[in-house]
Amino acid sequence: DQQVKQNSPSLSVQEGRISILNCDYTNSMFDYFLWYKKYPAEGPTFLISISSIKDKNEDGRFTVFLNKSAKHLSLHIVPSQPGDSAVYFCAASPRGREKLTFGTGTRLTIIP
Amino acid sequence: NAGVTQTPKFQVLKTGQSMTLQCAQDMNHNSMYWYRQDPGMGLRLIYYSASEGTTDKGEVPNGYNVSRLNKREFSLRLESAAPSQTSVYFCASSPTTSGEPNSYEQYFGPGTRLTVT
Numbered sequence: 292d293q294q295v296k297q298n299s300p301s302l303s304v305q306e307g308r309i310s311i312l313n314c315d316y317t318n319s320m321f322d323y324f325l326w327y328k329k330y331p332a333e334g335p336t337f338l339i340s341i342s343s344i345k346d347k348n349e350d351g352r353f354t355v356f357l358n359k360s361a362k363h364l365s366l367h368i369v370p371s372q373p374g375d376s377a378v379y380f381c382a383a384s385p386r387g388r389e390k391l392t393f394g395t396g397t398r399l400t401i402i403p
Numbered sequence: 404n405a406g407v408t409q410t411p412k413f414q415v416l417k418t419g420q421s422m423t424l425q426c427a428q429d430m431n432h433n434s435m436y437w438y439r440q441d442p443g444m445g446l447r448l449i450y451y452s453a454s455e456g457t458t459d460k461g462e463v464p465n466g467y468n469v470s471r472l473n474k475r476e477f478s479l480r481l482e483s484a485a486p487s488q489t490s491v492y493f494c495a496s497s498p499t500t501s502g503e504p505n506s507y508e509q510y511f512g513p514g515t516r517l518t519v520t
Binding site: 295297323327333334335336337340384389390391394395 | 434438443445446462495508511512513
């Protein structure tokens, strides 16, 4: 049972445009959500997070939106740059926050 | 500050052989984790250690054992390797200090690519 779902395995976006990556979750106990970025042959690196008390969090070009009623979050990257080409993982944890459940990832390709 | 280091980077085992994957962090983090990543499966938690001296099972613990040797080091052992354990293994750590913002983000090592034939 996949509790965190990233339904788009891949996404291609023109450089300079907005990239929107989506994530859905089923476990209503999740209250903390994170996005990680992964380049080939490297470990994932933390990008941005949001707790369930917020519906938006921004960090530079990256914004995460959380819709609790729909159990949906999205990552917006504006403007998209070639260095953003990577696999993006959504992750979630319940209160207590020690254990993360990851989605299957979305491969983002930025087209110059 | 090396962050999270893992050894070895690559390993090939025959079915039935044993080995230990090593992980160390120099960030004075309380919690450490072992994940495996398989194509189309994302990262799945094998075991974790919330603090020195404690370990708990994750989503896929069968066939693995762990040791939290001290606050810095967390090893993963395969006693009798099977082809189903062919994967990329990631170690991670997090500060996990109650009440501090951003203390639950996990920091990952570069991974160990294991092939079992």
